[in-house]
Amino acid sequence: QVQFVESGGGLVQPGGSLRLSCAASGFTLDYYAIVWFRQAPGKEREGVTCITSTDGIPYYVESVKGRFTTSRDDAKSTVYLQMNDLRPEDTAAYYCATQHTCRTTYCSSGSSPCLDPTVPPLGSWGQGTQVTVSS
Numbered sequence: 001q002v003q004f005v006e007s008g009g010g011l012v013q014p015g016g017s018l019r020l021s022c023a024a025s026g027f028t029l030d031y032y033a034i035v036w037f038r039q040a041p042g043k044e045r046e047g048v049t050c051i052t053s054t055d056g057i058p059y060y061v062e063s064v065k066g067r068f069t070t071s072r073d074d075a076k077s078t079v080y081l082q083m084n085d086l087r088p089e090d091t092a093a094y095y096c097a098t099q100h101t102c103r104t105t106y107c108s109s110g111s112s113p114c115l116d117p118t119v120p121p122l123g124s125w126g127q128g129t130q131v132t133v134s135s
Contacts, residue, residue, distance in 0.1 A: 002026040002124055004096050009129030012086055020081040020129055022096035030074040033099045035119060036081050038092035038131075046117040048094070049081060050102035059102045059115040064090075066109075086133045093128040097121030 008020040022034065033052050039045040049070040050059045058070045069082040079096055099122045107114030 002098075004124070004126035006094060006096055006126045006129040008081075009094060009131045011132045011134065013135050014087055014133055016086050016133070017082070017084045018086065018131060020083065020094055020131075022079040022081070022126070024077045024079070024096075027098075029072070029077045029079075032122070033102050034070075034072060034079045035097055035099050035102070035115075035121065036070060036079075037095045037097065037121065037125070038090075039095070039128075040092040043092075045095075047103075047115055047119040048117070050099065050115050050119065051079065052102050057102070059104055059113065061117045062107055062109055062114045065107070065114065083131070086131070088133045091131060091133050093130050095121075095125040095128040097125040098123055 003025045005023045035047050036049045037045050038048050051070045051072050067085045072079045103116040103119045104113035105116040
């Protein structure tokens, strides 16, 4: 049974940092790319970061590029999301889920591609962890 447990969220002031964790079980993590999603009240879910399975290459949506960093430890079946310089617009529930690949799109902020925020989850996700950025 595929399970994800997200943790590490909380209340932080603008400019602050948080580190989220996504603990996976019930499947072999290193077979899949892992996507971090977020969903704010009244807004659609969006993919925020994705890290590939074989070589651990990260991709980010343009709005978080340079501020967020995703990494994975397949031995621990855990994926991380380090979030720096948090902004009120980052407030959302954050979830992780699998994908076969990281779907990318043109990124105006640099030469490397950005994650397509409309990427869907391949399967189920956990209960999420709430991130609130407010002064």
